[in-house]
Amino acid sequence: MTHTPANTQPYPFAKRVPAIPPIGAAQASSRSDTIPLSFGAPHSDTFPYDALNDAASEAILSQGRDALQYAGASGPSFLLDWIAARSARRAINVEPSQVLLTYGSQQAIDFAARTLLDPGDHAWVEAPTYFGAVSTFRTAEAVLTSFPIDADGLQTDEVEAALRAAVKTGKPIPKLLYVMPNFHNPGGVSLSLERRKKLAELAVEFNFFILEDDAYTELAFEEQALPSIYSFAPERVVYLSTFSKTIAPGIRLGWAIGSRDVISRMNTFFQGSKASVFSQEIVAQLLKKLPFEEHIAKLNGLYRANRDAMVSALKQYFGDDVRFEVPGGGFFVWLEFREDVDTSQFVQDAYERGVSFIHGKQFFVKPEGARFARLSFSYCDEERIHNGVKLLADAYYAYVDNK
Amino acid sequence: MTHTPANTQPYPFAKRVPAIPPIGAAQASSRSDTIPLSFGAPHSDTFPYDALNDAASEAILSQGRDALQYAGASGPSFLLDWIAARSARRAINVEPSQVLLTYGSQQAIDFAARTLLDPGDHAWVEAPTYFGAVSTFRTAEAVLTSFPIDADGLQTDEVEAALRAAVKTGKPIPKLLYVMPNFHNPGGVSLSLERRKKLAELAVEFNFFILEDDAYTELAFEEQALPSIYSFAPERVVYLSTFSKTIAPGIRLGWAIGSRDVISRMNTFFQGSKASVFSQEIVAQLLKKLPFEEHIAKLNGLYRANRDAMVSALKQYFGDDVRFEVPGGGFFVWLEFREDVDTSQFVQDAYERGVSFIHGKQFFVKPEGARFARLSFSYCDEERIHNGVKLLADAYYAYVDNK
Incomplete structure (x- = not known):
């Protein structure tokens, strides 16, 4: 025999794959002449090219004998120290051993899901939420329930009511609640201080992980x-962050912070390996030399101007026909149109006019959210943002006029 | 509240973690004065430092605007083409779309396990086998059974007999069989051509994946x-390989090759992301310039000399007291001592004398293999290999004399 015989039987693949194909990548692709307001990616001007090049040379030529091996040189432990120290700004006080470096926070979500969820366990998410996390919870065979956000983030009173009702009626309590506290993707909003405290209390009282x-x-x-x-x-939160927005996403380094107990369990999935120690060495060498505060200030100057350009164009071209919260940070503006609008109905026309966006339904686990749309102000420059919003308005009003 | 209340309840972590902690990393660590014959790592002299440095500069300074983004520049597709072409040497004829780049082949094993195995499914492995794969199958909640190897690799007659017996008696057929065909870790042997064909036939007949x-x-x-x-x-094999041994393990790039069906399912676990496109760009730029055949010839010259040094030292210091197959490639010599030996009993003494190795039991899923030991000739130079084997013999004979 040299090739598959005709009588090959169908193979029963694992049930966990693939209930639903991943969203995002397809929508994020764009023709070169299209203004990609769908892109949730950093602006390429923000990458510290020269400093990265120096850091890579240091990692290869000076540290390479160890940095290119399995265990790495001193970069990985430098990064753990750096992240632990930096996290104090979020009131996180941890030892470096409580930090786990991963291939982007996407992998940290996967490790957390596999550590916290058995098949059939319940995971609660926001509505809207990040589709990459939803896909991961689905491959972990979790049962998903969602709770709405407003201008102050996740509506914790609804979460609390559902928890208390579940206990009363014997319904399942979640094992995990997934939440984006700052500059929500796609919502753009941040969770209020009161709600943060409330969520933490609920996690302890009802024994789930956030x-x-x-x-x-x-x-x-x-x-x-x-x-x-x-x-x-x-003890009941796994905190995730990433270098994808502050240094570069292609380097694929994120991290999880938690108790030693949960972090050592998550680390099981590396099977004794680590996230690329070579990439870690490059980022470590970079952070040793890059004036990080200045770098972040430069990023935020650029993104603030981009946000302002988008907000001003939205006001100019849409007036009162769209509602949104002005985001205090991050990458996204979350548009809410009037109730009978379905943004998926003009996404193709918009694309043909030269602008891409992501329509609302993609951010929900239930069939809802048709009147929303996510715009990103991160990847394009101010002029293209302005022109993109104008094209979006053309597509929107053509759609409305023809309804 | 500011910290965990004393009444935090125990949390029911997922059953899949951690049955058994990963092996290898702990054993692989070494004091600077110890000769690490336990290290299954490439020799640091084999890393192409200058070419890598040029490649990194090209990736950052010329290609960085795309290479540092989520989707990457042209490096990733160059690599898929390169791997597809190179695989023809293994009689593998595939389209680039049938190649999936992963974070080392360790991640490919994980993706394959999650694609092919539901909890409770059966996976068959070799005895001995690679512990990183075993840990991964355990976190996939697979039931493991092992079959012996000899000088021609996995004993396929035993596999066939077990399959036919399972069908007769209604016992479970495996969903997956994990095998290392060339320069086995730890066995050092290669699977014969007849056995390759036999395994392929069995996979089709009994509908499991290899x-x-x-x-x-x-x-x-x-x-x-x-x-x-x-x-x-x-149609019934997922083939894995890696740049870890030929370029550098710290870069963490491996790959899986399979039918479009299985590869697209495995890709689900990336959730629309990819293995670091930045690392991919560096390796792509490297392969565009590095004379790969010369590079591999240089590696093999070094490793062949190392193997010869180890074989000659083993003969000199152990004579007929140890048996092994002389490996035709790879990194490992697999020692078999007389039946009443337990190599775990002198691993500590050997370490104190200045040499590390991995004792046999660690490579088996059943409690067996105590009389074996794995030595690696890859990481150390010839002189240290010679001295390490001498110290190992000192520890062995001290153990035997005191039994």
Whole structure:
């Protein structure tokens, strides 16, 4: 025999794959002539090219004998120290051993899901929420329930009511609650201090873990982000963040912070390996030399201007026909149109006119959210943002006029 | 509240973690004065430092605007083409879309396990086998059974007999069989051509997948490796390999090859992301310039000399008291002592004398293999290999004399 015989039987693949294909990548692709307001990616001007090049040379030529091996040189432990120290700004006080470096926070979500959830366990998420996390919870065979956000983030009174009702009626309590506290993707909003405390209390009272995904925390345009939920219940929160927005996403380094107990369990999935020690060495060498505060200030200057350009264009071209919260940081503006609008109905026309966005339904686990749309102001420059919003308005009013 | 209340309840973590902590990393660590014959790592002299440095500069300074983004520049697709072309040497004829780049082949094993195995499914492995794979199958909640190897690799007659007996008696058939065809870790042996064909036939007849882990395939000291098992049953094999042994392990890039069906399912676990596109760009730029055949020839010259040094020292210091197959490639010599020996009984004494190795029991899923030991000739130079084997003999004979 040299090739598959015709009588090959169908193979029973694991039930966990693939209930639903991942969202995002397809929508995020764009023709070169399209203004990609769908792109949730950093602006390429923010990458510290020269400093990265120096750091890579140091990692290869000076540290390479160890940095290119399995265990790495001193970069990985430098990074753990650096992250532990930096996390104090979120009121997180941890030892470096409580930090686990991962391939982007996407992998940390996967490790946390597999550590916290058995198949059939319940995970609660926000509505809207980040689709990458939803896909991961689905491959972990979790049962998903969602709770609405408003201008102050996740509506914790609804979460609390559902928990108390579940206990009364014998319904399942979640094992995990996934929440984005700062500059929510896609909502753009941040969780209030009171709600952070409330969520922490509920996690302890009802014995579930909070997965606190804080990817955008450094991108605060007006004032520093609030203390983390982690700071109010360190034994029941896994806190996640990433270098994807502050250095570069292609380097794929994120991290999880938690109790030693949960971090050592999550680390099981590395099977004795580590997230690329070579990439870690490069980032460590970079952070040794890069004036990080200046770098972040530069990023936030750029993104603030981009946000302002988007907000001003939205006001100019849409007037009162769209509602949104002005985000205090992050990458996204979350548009709410009137109730009978379905943004998926003009996403194709918009694309043909030259602008891409992500329609609302993609951010919900239930069939809802049709009147919403996510715009990103991170990847394009001010002029393209302005022109993109204008094209979006053209597509929107053509859609409304033809309804 | 500011910290965890005393009444925090125990949390019911997922059953899949951690049955058994990962092996390897702890044993692989060494004091600076110890000769680490336990290290299954490449020799640091084999890393192409200058070429890597040029490649990193190209990736950052010329390609960085895309290479540092989520989707990457052209490096990732170059690598898929390169791997597809190179795989023809293993009689693998595939499209680039049938190649999935992963964070080392360790991640490919994880993705394959999650794609092929539901909890409680059966996975068959070799005895001995690679402990990183075993840990991964355990976190996938697989039931493990092992089958012995000999000088021609996995004993496929035993596998076949077990399959036919299972069908007769209604016992479970495996969903996956994990095998290392070339320069086995730890066995050092290669699977014969007849057995490759037999395994492929069995996979089709009994409808299981073979996970063919071919990490050491390029490190062939005498003659080229045989055609892959994949080539005989492309619909029922996932083939794995890696740049860890040929370029550098710290870069963490491996790959899986399979049918479009299984590869697209495995890709689900990336959730729309990819293995670091920045690392991919560096490796792509490297491979565009590095004379790869010369590079591999240089590696194999070094490793062949190291192997010869180890074999000659083993003969000198152990005479007929140890048996082993002389490996035709790879990193390992697998020692078999007389039946009443337990190598775990002198691993500590050997370490105190200045040499580390991995004792046999760690490579088996059943409690067996005490009389074996794995030595690696890859990481140390010839002189240290010679001295390490001498110290090992000192520890061994002290153990035997005191039994």
